[in-house]
Amino acid sequence: MKCKVVALCLCILLLLPAFSVRSxxxxxxxxxxxxxxxxxxSTSPLTVDxxxxxxxxxxxxxxxxxxxxxxxxxxxxLVSPAACLSNTLxxxxxxxxxxxxxxxxxxxxxxxGVLFSLRLTLKSTPTEEDELCKLLQxxxxxxxxxxxxxxxxxxxxTNGALYERDVIVNFNEGTATLNGAPYVGGTAITEDGSYRxxxxxxxxxxxxxxxxxxxxxxxxxxxxxxxxxxxxxEGDWDPSSHTYxxxxxxxxxxxxxxxxxxxxxxLTVETAFQYVEGAGNEGISGSFLSDGETVTGFVLxxxxxxxxxxxxxxxxxxxxxxxxxxxxxxxxxxKKEG
Amino acid sequence: xxxxxxxxxxxxxxxVLLLLLLVIVAVIIWAIFFRTPDIPLPPDYPPQETDGNxxxxxNDQGGKLESPTGGGAVNVTYESVVTVDLSDKTVTLSYxxxxxxxxxxxxxxxxxxxxxxxxxLITPGNMIKSLTLExxxxxxxxxxxxxxxxIIYCYHPETGEKAMVDTRGEVTVxxxx
Numbered sequence: 001m002k003c004k005v006v007a008l009c010l011c012i013l014l015l016l017p018a019f020s021v022r023s024x025x026x027x028x029x030x031x032x033x034x035x036x037x038x039x040x041x042s043t044s045p046l047t048v049d050x051x052x053x054x055x056x057x058x059x060x061x062x063x064x065x066x067x068x069x070x071x072x073x074x075x076x077x078l079v080s081p082a083a084c085l086s087n088t089l090x091x092x093x094x095x096x097x098x099x100x101x102x103x104x105x106x107x108x109x110x111x112x113g114v115l116f117s118l119r120l121t122l123k124s125t126p127t128e129e130d131e132l133c134k135l136l137q138x139x140x141x142x143x144x145x146x147x148x149x150x151x152x153x154x155x156x157x158t159n160g161a162l163y164e165r166d167v168i169v170n171f172n173e174g175t176a177t178l179n180g181a182p183y184v185g186g187t188a189i190t191e192d193g194s195y196r197x198x199x200x201x202x203x204x205x206x207x208x209x210x211x212x213x214x215x216x217x218x219x220x221x222x223x224x225x226x227x228x229x230x231x232x233x234e235g236d237w238d239p240s241s242h243t244y245x246x247x248x249x250x251x252x253x254x255x256x257x258x259x260x261x262x263x264x265x266x267l268t269v270e271t272a273f274q275y276v277e278g279a280g281n282e283g284i285s286g287s288f289l290s291d292g293e294t295v296t297g298f299v300l301x302x303x304x305x306x307x308x309x310x311x312x313x314x315x316x317x318x319x320x321x322x323x324x325x326x327x328x329x330x331x332x333x334x335k336k337e338g
Numbered sequence: 339x340x341x342x343x344x345x346x347x348x349x350x351x352x353x354v355l356l357l358l359l360l361v362i363v364a365v366i367i368w369a370i371f372f373r374t375p376d377i378p379l380p381p382d383y384p385p386q387e388t389d390g391n392x393x394x395x396x397n398d399q400g401g402k403l404e405s406p407t408g409g410g411a412v413n414v415t416y417e418s419v420v421t422v423d424l425s426d427k428t429v430t431l432s433y434x435x436x437x438x439x440x441x442x443x444x445x446x447x448x449x450x451x452x453x454x455x456x457x458x459l460i461t462p463g464n465m466i467k468s469l470t471l472e473x474x475x476x477x478x479x480x481x482x483x484x485x486x487x488x489i490i491y492c493y494h495p496e497t498g499e500k501a502m503v504d505t506r507g508e509v510t511v512x513x514x515x
Contacts, residue, residue: 219434219507220415227408228502252406259503264413324502333508334418 036114044228045127045266049079050132056140064101065137066118068094069153071121071170072130080117093141097172099133130155152199152207162212164188169209173202189213220265228292230251230325232252232316247249247286249312259328260307263300268335272297273308273315277326284314284325299335354391388442389458395434395465410501412439414490422446422454422479422513427454427471431453431487431509437463441492441501449511452478459493484511 005078036051056062068076076099078092088105120132131153138145153172169176169190176199189195190213197209225338231253235245240308251257273284273296287294288308298306310328350447403411417432435443446456447469455469488509492501 069456082404157459218415218417218434220413221410221505222403222413222438223405223503223505224405224411225409225501225503226406229408253406255406256408325346326502329506330503331506331508332414 021151029078036142040120045074046122047119048122049119049142049153049291051080051114051117053113054115054138055112057110058107059110060138061139061141062101062103062115063137063139063312064148066099066101066135066174067151068097068099068120068133068152069131069155069172071153071155071172072122072124072126072132074123075121078116078132079119080114082115083113084111085116086219092117112152116252126155129158129161151203151205154199154207154209157197157209157211159209160211162214164215164217165213165216167195167211167213169197171199174199179180192216207304214322217267218246218265219267219269219332219334220263221269221271221332222260222264224260224262225328226249226258227253228310228328229253229256247315257310258307259310259330260305260333261298261300261330262305263302265334266302269300270333270335271300272331273305274329274331275312276328276329278324280318281316281323281325283317284312284326286310286326297331340498366402386515387458387468387482389444390462391457391468392460392464392466395436395463397413398437398463401438402419403440406439410441410492410494410503412441412443412490412492412505414505414507415486416507416509418509419452420486420488420509420511422471422480424481424515425515427476429469429471430467430469431455431492432465432485433457433460434465435460435462440495442495444488444491444493447449447486447509448489449475449479449484451457454479454486454511461495474507479513481513481515482514486511 002139004037009205015285031182036053038048041047046087052064052282054062054064066076076092076094078090078101087107088103090101090103092099092101101116115194118133120229122132126132134151134153135146135148136151137147152174155170158166168186169183169189176185176197178197179193179195180307184198192214197211198206199209200206218275228247231252232247232249234247236245241305260275263269273288275288276287277284287310288296289311290298290306290308295308300306313324366471376514377394403413406412410479413434413436415434416437420429420431422429429447431447442459442461444457444459452473452475454475455471457469460466472478486509488507490505490507492503492505493499
């Protein structure tokens with residue numbers, strides 16, 4: 001089972017602008033720190049190796065300060081050191097949720113690519129929203145190359161995400177508010193709505209996450225119609241039978257009789273069109289054309305729009321003037337899978 | 339003679355009862371087969387008052403859908419779940435008439451021929467989250483789920499004339515005590 005650690009990459013990537021602005025790139029012209037995709041080492045207990053790539057030149061001492069998420073990470077240790085570390089002294093010490101990696105060398109060393117991997121034993125299977133660890137500080141030759149002030153690690157939520165289920169958020173330190181009200185980590189957020197979670201760590205720094213819970217998705221469609229007035233023209237006079245031939249109905253204005261439906265929601269919707277005759281006008285029927293073909297409805301994907309044209313047939317029973325012939329009904333339903 | 343006098347009242351009673359029975363059967367047949375369904379009959383020109391339960395839609399985007407003269411356009415947005423509380427006779431739902439619509443709307447929640455709730459006018463930019471349960475529905479509904487429809491009627495905002503296009507949507511009504 002491949003363990004998803006996308007959030008790990010995200011949390012590291014959050015810090016990349018700091019690396020590129022600070023002196024790794026300026027000093028050594030090397031790539032900044034990157035994290036490779038984690039690989040699963042074992043499933044019982046669930047253990048992953050997270051490669052850390054750090055490029056530098058002529059360094060005798062490297063120190064990394066990493067914070068792991070105590071909700072997810074049980075233990076961490078350094079494995080798979082790069083060849084440049086073979087004649088060095090390196091250690092990785094975990095104290096609670098901090099892992100300090102220290103590398104000391106008698107002679108200058110250089111590296112391109114993966115420097116080591118951090119083997120993490122996990123308490124549970126992480127999802128895309130779970131952040132496993134965060135790099136806080138990089139020192140090369142006692143010079144701080146990069147330092148992050150955001151120490152807050154989250155599980156259970158991603159900024160900007162839409163959830164069709166209850167959401168439970170945990171964070172490694174500090175306090176939080178949810179839409180301004182105190183929020184206790186681990187509490188289920190069950191109501192539909194837009195949420196702003198602000199976590200404040202012990203030093204006063206904050207981290208804001210915005211997300212939406214929408215367990216009951218809205219049906220949203222736009223229905224528009226043109227002028228629905230029609231005029232009846234009698235057919236040709238037949239002198240032998242003293243009657244008019246079959247007449248025709250036509251809209252009073254160009255483009256009249258058109259109904260359009262646009263799907264404005266994220267669900268796929270089915271539409272059905274029906275013409276219902278008004279009382280006393282049962283002899284006049286209606287049907288719907290789309291691209292010259294008779295249709296009764298459509299399936300519309302998100303943002304898709306289609307239109308139909310109402311055509312009438314039948315002879316009015318009496319002379320009419322501004323009377324209601326009938327009603328067009330547009331029926332909407334969510335298209336079910338399968 | 340005595341015999342005629344004692345039988346006549348009995349026959350009258352029997353005849354009256356038979357007549358009554360016929361009337362009852364006729365009423366039952368009419369009720370089952372010929373009675374006009376109790377579906378909402380929207381007036382062509384609705385009451386001018388807006389629904390007292392309508393409230394502004396938060397974060398409404400604004401803008402206006404275009405339609406030619408004599409036409410109209412509405413955005414129909416609703417949740418497919420409606421709940422009915424029999425104890426306080428309220429219907430909880432979510433229906434929005436965004437400000438992009440150029441029509442006022444009135445809605446009705448209907449189960450088969452039974453009107454569960456109906457609204458007065460909902461003007462563009464407003465939404466409705468609760469309605470009053472109709473008395474007839476309060477007597478007929480029981481705890482459980484029902485397949486229902488939401489019917490949306492559109493009215494010109496200035497003339498009040500009802501549009502020739504109605505919209506219907508499928509909803510599920512959950513009834514609780």
